[in-house]
Amino acid sequence: MTPEDAVLAACAVVLNDGDVVTDPDRLASYVRDRSTGTANGEPFAVVFPRSTEQVAAVMRAAHENRVPVIPRGAGSGLSGGSNAIDGSLIVCVERMRDVLEVNAIDGYVETQPGIMNTELRDHVKGDGLWYAPDPASKDFCSIGGNVNTNAGGLCCVKYGVTREAVLGLEVVLADGRITRLGRKTIKGVAGYDLAGMVVGSQGTLGIVTMARLRLRPLPPPATTSVALFADIADAGRAVADIMQSVTPSMLEIMDRQTIDAVEQWRAIGIDPSAQAMLVAQFDAPGDAAGIEADRMVEICERNGAMEAYRSEDEEQSELLVGARRMAIPAIEAIGDWLLDDVGVPRSRLAEAMTRFQDVAAARDVRICTFGHAGDGNLHPTILTPRGDREAAERGVLAFDDLMRIALDLGGTITGEHGVGNMKNVALADELDEPARDLHSRVKAAWDPEGILNPGKVLPRW
Numbered sequence: 001m002t003p004e005d006a007v008l009a010a011c012a013v014v015l016n017d018g019d020v021v022t023d024p025d026r027l028a029s030y031v032r033d034r035s036t037g038t039a040n041g042e043p044f045a046v047v048f049p050r051s052t053e054q055v056a057a058v059m060r061a062a063h064e065n066r067v068p069v070i071p072r073g074a075g076s077g078l079s080g081g082s083n084a085i086d087g088s089l090i091v092c093v094e095r096m097r098d099v100l101e102v103n104a105i106d107g108y109v110e111t112q113p114g115i116m117n118t119e120l121r122d123h124v125k126g127d128g129l130w131y132a133p134d135p136a137s138k139d140f141c142s143i144g145g146n147v148n149t150n151a152g153g154l155c156c157v158k159y160g161v162t163r164e165a166v167l168g169l170e171v172v173l174a175d176g177r178i179t180r181l182g183r184k185t186i187k188g189v190a191g192y193d194l195a196g197m198v199v200g201s202q203g204t205l206g207i208v209t210m211a212r213l214r215l216r217p218l219p220p221p222a223t224t225s226v227a228l229f230a231d232i233a234d235a236g237r238a239v240a241d242i243m244q245s246v247t248p249s250m251l252e253i254m255d256r257q258t259i260d261a262v263e264q265w266r267a268i269g270i271d272p273s274a275q276a277m278l279v280a281q282f283d284a285p286g287d288a289a290g291i292e293a294d295r296m297v298e299i300c301e302r303n304g305a306m307e308a309y310r311s312e313d314e315e316q317s318e319l320l321v322g323a324r325r326m327a328i329p330a331i332e333a334i335g336d337w338l339l340d341d342v343g344v345p346r347s348r349l350a351e352a353m354t355r356f357q358d359v360a361a362a363r364d365v366r367i368c369t370f371g372h373a374g375d376g377n378l379h380p381t382i383l384t385p386r387g388d389r390e391a392a393e394r395g396v397l398a399f400d401d402l403m404r405i406a407l408d409l410g411g412t413i414t415g416e417h418g419v420g421n422m423k424n425v426a427l428a429d430e431l432d433e434p435a436r437d438l439h440s441r442v443k444a445a446w447d448p449e450g451i452l453n454p455g456k457v458l459p460r461w
Contacts, residue, residue: 003065004044007089010061011047019048019095030072030092031084037338037396038080038422043070046090052170052178052209058091059207060176068451069174071203073113073145076137078339079420081149081202081456088454091207093144099123100210106184108167110212113144120213129215132159135416136325147208150200152416154324157374158249158283159216161416163199170210171198174447182212197442202418203453205446222249222281223289224317227300227308228274235276236350238303239373242280243346245299246292250281251374252324255353258331258368261383262323265330270323274306276353278373279320327370331381338382338395342406343415346376355405356380363398365391377415400426424460431459 001009011020021027022045032040049055062069072082072092084090096112099120103109104127111120117138121131134153135141141151147169152161159165168182182188182195198205229235235253242251254262256275263270270277280296282289293310300308311317331337344352353369356378360367371378380402384391403413403426413419413426428436436459443450443458 003067004087004089006065007058007061007067008045011045011058014054014057015047015049019050021046021048030075030090033075033077033080033082033420035078035080035083035339035420035422036336037399038083038420040080040083041086041088043084043088043090046072046092048092048095050095052172055091055093055172055207055209056176056178058089059172059174062089062451063175063449066449066451068454070453071148071207073142073148074116074140076141077145077149077420078341078417079149079414079422081418081420081453082145083421085454093207093209094142096209102127102129102215104129104215107186107215108184108212109215110210111143112210113142113147113208115143117141117143117146124215125218128218130218131165131213132216133162133165136328143211143213144208147199147211148202149418150416152372152375152377154250154252154321154372157251157372158247163196165214166195166199166211167214168212169195169198169208171206171208173206174449174452178209184212200418202420202457204443204457205452207452219249219283220285220289221314222283222317223293224311224320225280225282225293225296225309226311226320227278227297227305228271229276229278229300229304230273230306231304232276232353233350234304235278236353238278238300238305239349240346241299241303242296243374246282246295247284248280248292248296248374249283250279250321252279252371253277253349253373253378254279254324254327254370255368257366258327258370261330261334261368262326265333266326268319268323271306279324281317281321324370327368327379328381331368331383334383335386336384336388336392336395338399339417340380340382340399340402341414341417342378342380342402342411344376344378344406344409344411346374348409348411349373349376349378352378352405352409352411356402359398359401359405363394363401365395365398367398372415375415376411419457421456424455424458428459
């Protein structure tokens with residue numbers, strides 16, 4: 001019996017009928033995530049456990065037979081983090097969707113990993129509570145994937161990324177052992193932060209089967225401010241001033257190329273002469289949100305905004321925020337795209353965006369830049385004519401240029417999407433030798449046989 005057959009036999013014993021799939025046509029839907037430009041191999045099966053115990057049994061069989069395992073959620077990732085490799089078993093947790101507990105007094109929810117971000121937010125909203133992290137893909141990304149990538153989102157400028165919301169995790173280790181990491185209390189410093197280590201590890205250290213997530217009181221409706229600029233440098237200075245003066249719950253930026261893409265896909269009437277647009281929201285209680293929104297308008301006008309105003313119309317506010325959320329589907333509709341995800345200090349935001357356009361000119365590609373201005377996390381997205389192989393090759397070179405610019409400006413190669421199998425080489429440029437060594441040692445401690453998501457996250461040089 002081959003190792004693969006042995007694992008399939010073990011899975012057939014512990015999983016429900018229909019939860020083991022080997023049909024190549026069905027497997028094709030699970031071999032890669034939403035990223036472009038990333039490699040994938042061919043798995044021999046995908047399994048759909050429904051409980052922690054089932055995940056543990058699958059991992060014990062994989063460990064005993066030295067079969068590589070690719071953990072997977074909704075597949076909405078953008079770095080190749082859940083892409084299959086040849087001869088792998090995909091463990092997909094999309095059928096683990098139960099909310100296990102909502103504890104309003106202690107301020108947390110315990111949930112299985114397969115539930116979608118928006119579904120969880122809607123679930124706790126009924127108790128007057130709020131789960132803050134809100135990736136742009138919130139309607140089709142899962143909580144397990146959010147934990148595994150340490151997902152960010154539009155609200156993280158005020159409320160932090162997923163790691164700040166994780167109190168504890170249940171994790172199945174590579175050898176099938178089950179452990180509970182973290183705590184139920186708000187504060188806790190007992191031992192190393194192993195839960196924090198799992199967050200963002202993209203399934204290379206274990207499979208998350210339960211997440212205990214911090215909840216907050218439901219905030220009041222947000223107040224929206226918008227500003228248009230004729231010069232990206234002016235927008236960059238405005239961002240720096242805004243963040244020193246007020247506390248937005250969202251501060252997003254779109255450059256001219258992104259605005260054009262959104263207008264082409266679904267016109268909303270943004271001034272065609274604007275080179276950058278800032279969209280901010282404020283959710284402080286009482287009159288404070290309006291005061292802060294007006295303060296942002298003043299700051300933008302002082303920094304040369306063509307137009308700046310506070311939206312009094314909820315429908316218009318939703319339209320403007322929606323324009324930012326539409327950036328990726330709008331770009332995707334135009335041609336082939338390669339999405340980058342870099343972070344730079346806020347003080348270097350305008351410089352980064354200007355240099356991105358220099359890369360676009362040098363490589364003869366179109367680059368649409370949008371992202372989370374309040375925390376310097378930008379998504380320069382390379383757009384090329386559909387099916388144009390030569391342009392795509394220039395796009396890959398531009399992609400590497402963008403990461404080098406981020407590092408040159410004191411930033412990072414990935415702000416929220418993760419390394420996956422897309423940025424292993426670039427990660428080696430960001431980390432020094434001792435840090436690279438520590439990464440390898442951590443992986444070996446958690447997964448001595450190297451069966452969990454091989455080829456992902458670790459620096460490669």
